[in-house]
Amino acid sequence: MKVSELPPPNVFDRLCPSRGVLEHVTSRWGVLVLGALHERGYRFSELRRRVSGVSEKMLAQTLQTLERDGFVLREAHPVIPPRVDYSLTPLGREAAELVAALAHWSERRVPAVEAARESYDTRTAGASA
Amino acid sequence: MKVSELPPPNVFDRLCPSRGVLEHVTSRWGVLVLGALHERGYRFSELRRRVSGVSEKMLAQTLQTLERDGFVLREAHPVIPPRVDYSLTPLGREAAELVAALAHWSERRVPAVEAARESYDTRTAGASA
DNA sequence: CGGTATCCTGAAGGATACTG
């Protein structure tokens, strides 16, 4: 007998598991952690400095989620003081490639976006007067 | 005289404008709206059905943000009943390409992620016993 | 150093009602 026919994954479907995967990868800190680890491996505190603005709590939480999803490899070394290295798995590298492309695009397009905002604000100004 | 030397945009910097651009593009509903509009233009209520789970309020708010950033073109037709068409600008299409790639990747990798989660949960089970 | 546990606040976001 054949395996049951599952509906094809569809991120636009609220209940599809792919929606959750996408949300983890595009989460506020997930994007930046993947982007950073795409450069190289980092220790916890290095990563905390690299991803400016992230709290210890959110970094730990984000790393756990990414590790559980199979994107991040966590290596704890039993030394004193403790040392934990984080890096990407092959699966995580795939995600990080795409995310890094988006990050670089955002950096490159800042001027265009700022121009669009100014234009929008001008057009919209006093519309409610 | 030359224009002032601005630091190169860097998403890892909490204060860099590119961080905000990236956050708009990767926001919960922004990703899906860009992904949907990448397929074709949509009317408001069509879009609301396409992006399952989004509320009227969040869809309107997301569209406004994306329009202001120059990603989305809004065309209101003065007819009764009202009709508004949304589509991507050239800039928005660039973002949507990248976002759509990420969305499709998420759909394709669901099995790998689910396997990783199961493995993680098994490894982790009873670790606190 | 690399976390976890607890508490607490603000902002995201849903439900509902109303309008052009």
Place this chain on the structure above:
DNA sequence: CAGTATCCTTCAGGATACCG
């Protein structure tokens, strides 16, 4: 139909304190 306005709830996420 395509919103806006209002209210209310939930929860992401920051601050702090503590542990292995």
